[in-house]
Amino acid sequence: MAQIFPKWTNKAPLYVAIASVLIIIITGGLINYYASPLNIDVGYRPIQPVPYSHKVHVGDLGMDCRFCHTGVEYSPVAMIPPTKTCMNCHNMIKADSENLKLIRESQQNKTPVQWVRVHKSPDYVYFDHSAHITVGVGCASCHGNISEMEVVFQAKPLSMGWCLNCHRNPDDHLRPFDKITNMTWTPPANQAEFAAKQKALLDIKAPTTDCTGCHR
């Protein structure tokens, strides 16, 4: 009697097993890579209602971040400036620019401008700007070089691993207070020495790596 299955089918279970293991590894790898915050969130650059440019205002005009983001040093949130802050200049400068129409309307009708949020930590994460700014962590460590950005985009992953990387060893990110908002600061050669001094001075303990420190 002729055989129902050809001979190679004896090996079929083996092939299937190898193939499925490979498929699992590859899909796992792909998901791990492409679905991580590093890949999904970094570079997120939504279109903003007003073509406000940090490059013009910070890079060219040299304004300090804290002129507009006044909350950073005192509060968990940095705060987007109120319409009034823009209008202090723009009722004179480019007072009839088409690009500023929304800002003028906001001023007139008392309706706030609705900016699109770029950086976002999930609701189950507790993040506090003031805790970082008051110990000398600069904006650029977490937001990249904002002064070069025409439109703000997310430069760092803001993932848990990324937070922890710095929390385990923050030394390279501690700077003198007058450099907090400097976008091009790089650690000098004697950074280790400075960091040790700064930590003793400000009584900076090792930043929290306890789950409850960030997940309150």
Next chain:
Amino acid sequence: MSNTINSAVGGKKYWRSLDHLAETPEFKDLVQKEFPQGASELTDPVSRRKFLSLMGASMALAGLTSCRRPVEKIIPYVVKPEEIIPGKPQYYATNMPFGTESFGLLVESHEGRPTKIEGNPSHPTTKGSSNVFMQAEMLNLYDPDRSKQILENGMVSNWDKYRAAWNQEAQNYSENGGEGLAVLTESFASPTLKRLANAFLEKYPRARWVTYDSISDENIYKGLMAATGVMARPNYEFSKASVVLSLDADFLQMDSNDIQYSREFAGRRRVRSEKDSMNRLYVVEGTFSITGGMADHRLRVQSGQVGMFAAALAAELKAQGLAINAPQVSASFDAKWLKALAADLIANKGQSLVLGGRRQPAEVHALVALINDALLNTGKTVSYSVNPDAQVSNLESLVELTNAMNKGEISALFMLGGNPIYQAPADLAFTDGLA
């Protein structure tokens, strides 16, 4: 479930609620319907097949939703109020009038929205603690039933219209001295409101000012009025009391000034060194209260029998040699308990404290004052004070007002707070009077 109580079949009758026993229409309605009122029944004609196919589709697509990040907005102020830093809560010190009491509070507020109430650490009434009423007051702030503007017959109106309407009425009332005019308030101890009330009554001498609360210290005030001749309220010094007897008084949770009393009471329970001693708490009550739970010795007595117990206690104190004018009683309570209690109170003369709950009638409070007096506690663990601004709840005045309303003698009634349709005793027929 059978929805009637079948009395034709012999044996015991069981019922689940008073409504069931009385077989009210609401109850019959309730058992007939499968779902209580408000819970909707499935009436839309979605077939099982349709439901499953929709479920399948949404399951299949559910995975895709997380691929795109939801767009979130940041909405800044147009003009930022100077004192607000977004993300930082602000704390406001304020006062919460509560009956004739007043509590010092700190209210946490986020960007102008109050979120939490706590006691104010630097206010003598609360010293940073709070009670259930203060915590619940938060919800009151967001009560959707709170009227936000002037309404006239349910329609939005404004102050100008109100003033115009009232000015016309006021003309008539100043001519007849306020005949037919009445104001109904909850009890209060606000000097400002009291001053305004006096000014109002001066201008309209024949108007009525009625104060009513369904739960208040009315009985306590009345009892002390009978005992001392003035409208006084008792102040207890738990810090000086070694033996405390509570007659249906839930001073740890529900009665007036519970925050201060809890703190002082607990202070005498804390043992820090070998020289410290603890106070002892006896509680006589009908239902289990927080205070009853704290008691070292608790006697369960029907609420209506508590007065009898007080009388029996007075008699026992007299029998043990205390000079007290005790009324005659025939009721019998646990004799051993009563003897031990009386002996303990006498042994701690001048540092014992007897207090009655606001649920008890005025006579009990008069007797309690008498017992405290005989035990030499007055001026030591309990003192009485008169607050000239206190406007105490008075049921009789509400009864008079309702009668006058039902006779058609009241032409205008102002209600400042309170909800008498809900709170007033049902047999008063207050609602009929309004119509």
